[in-house]
Amino acid sequence: MYFSRATYTLDEARSKIESYCAYQERCHKEVREKLLKMNMIPEAIDQIIGHLIQENYLNEERFAKAFARGKYHQKSWGRVRIRMELKQRDISEFIIREALKETEEGYEETLHALALKRLEQIREKNPLKRKKKLADYLLYRGWESHLVYEKLGELIG
Template sequence: MEKKSFTFEEIKLKLVNYCVYQDRCHAEVEQKMKEFLLIDEAKEEIILYLMKENYLNEERFTRSYIRGKFYIKHWGRNKIKMNLKQKQISEKLMNMCFDEIYEEDYFKTIQRIYEDYSSKQKGLQEYQRKSKTIKYLMSRGFEYEKINDIFD
């Protein structure tokens, strides 16, 4: 199937809609642009336009990503960080945006997941259940120190 060709304005509109549908980061927009055969100058112009018109806002993206992955998917900070790194979000911006997660909510979430998961581990010694549950929480991206806080 041959690629349909679009005008510059059509491509720009498609990318505006892509950003309006859901917050995007630069890496996602650049990936999306690969569908259209654009010269570098055109890509640059579109990125600048999207930023200028606030369709593309890396901080807003990072904040909504952190909120969603924690409050909806219940991921820990480590997993969120790893995924944001893959999206080429800077460490500095990440750290600035982690205030989207309230410490108390974080603690309660670890506690809740711990209790839920632990209660499903049948026929295990207490220490086995504990270590299995800690492993599970760490795989969800929660920090070992934070998990340990629930035992104090």
């Protein structure tokens, strides 16, 4: 079987990646991986990424803030999970700290609402098993363990 691998000129690749970045915020790692999949050589990748940064298509701080805001408000992720996900995308510690400021508004209230909602869904009667199921859920979502255990004591006793 024959597979044709598309090849792109520098201008074609630049144009395609500009659209890719304009569609939604991207981090450098995602863009680099996309360019590698397009079979671009390292020199071309560096040149295109430089262009994207210069033209403000690519901005790691803007990406990190949008990511943190989105995951916190849409998926109710806690800071631990957001930090871990940003680290996997090779975002610097300074930018991660800045991005986590996007989650400060109503943090405890969000945890409380999430815990109550999940507690209603847990059908387990045994209080210890209920506690464990709720704790596992909140920890998986990336909420700090001391806040989770505080909340368990408050809601289940």
